[in-house]
Amino acid sequence: MDDPVELSDAEWLIMNLVWERQPLMAQEIIAELKEPCGWSPATIRTMLHRLIKKGALDYQPDGNRYLYRAAVRRADCIRRAAKSFLDRVFDGEAAPLLAHFVRTTRFTPDELTALRKLLDGKEE
Numbered sequence: 001m002d003d004p005v006e007l008s009d010a011e012w013l014i015m016n017l018v019w020e021r022q023p024l025m026a027q028e029i030i031a032e033l034k035e036p037c038g039w040s041p042a043t044i045r046t047m048l049h050r051l052i053k054k055g056a057l058d059y060q061p062d063g064n065r066y067l068y069r070a071a072v073r074r075a076d077c078i079r080r081a082a083k084s085f086l087d088r089v090f091d092g093e094a095a096p097l098l099a100h101f102v103r104t105t106r107f108t109p110d111e112l113t114a115l116r117k118l119l120d121g122k123e124e
Contacts (some may be wrong), residue, residue: 005072005077006081007081010039010047011047011056013037014033015057019070023067026067030045048068056070057071
């Protein structure tokens with residue numbers, strides 16, 4: 001798989017579906033996203049073509065249909081999106097981002113324990 005690409009919010013919806021259930025035919029993607037997103041089949045097909053041009057999707061012919069698969073890893077795209085967000089909103093500084101989430105998010109006791117272990121591991 002290649003380097004991650006920058007995805008729009010709409011493209012994330014398509015890519016998350018593909019990552020979870022690949023390979024998928026265009027009709028399956030359309031059926032899944034048409035109603036909840038309010039997109040026409042033509043809009044979804046346009047986004048599929050855009051994702052292919054960006055290098056995020058690969059496709060292969062299957063009779064008179066195409067099967068779509070991810071050409072980039074989800075983790076790489078998440079890393080790129082997180083870095084972009086961190087740079088734009090927090091001037092590249094992770095501590096203020098983390099402090100914001102700690103102050104504004106409700107965590108379960110198990111989540112807090114896992115976060116403490118993660119932070120303690122960073123000191124070692």
